[in-house]
Amino acid sequence: MDYESIFAYDLNHQLALLAFHSPFFASENYVEKQNMTLYEFTFFLRVAHGVRSVILYVYLSDCFPFAKKYQLPNVIQLLEQRLIFERHFISFKTIFAYDLNHYLAFKLRGLKSLEELTSILKLIGIQDMSGEAMKQCVKFFIEH
DSSP, rough: OHHHHHHHHHHHHHHHHHHHOOOOOOOOOOOOOOOHHHHHHHHHHHHTTOOOOOOOOOHHHHHHHHHHHOOOOOOHHHHHHHHHHTTOOEEEEEEETTOOOOHHHHHHHHHHHEEEEEHHHHHHHGGGGGGHHHHHHHHHHHHH
């Protein structure tokens, strides 16, 4: 057996496990061309299965969109927890795009003034925010 056939065999088992957590993979007609490299996709699968290792910041930009696309909120939550724990920087645009409400609260605690949040919200726009994110920002405005 060559490496590609071993990977394809292993990938089928990995996708079967993901089908348990996401209706996206449960479809029997699921066929998709991967936009990730083999290593990036392997990293994503490890995170999707709950392996708690050091998060490689380089691959986060790939993990969040795939977790949202594949309907795996537990992966987004796990990544969010690790980002808070390791104090990685993420833009407010990413926070709002993937509903990282715990990370938003973490970031809001670090802001010093209303002007900082106002300038951020003007750049990003509130139409991209979830209701929960809006509530947190209103709370920040009231408290400061």
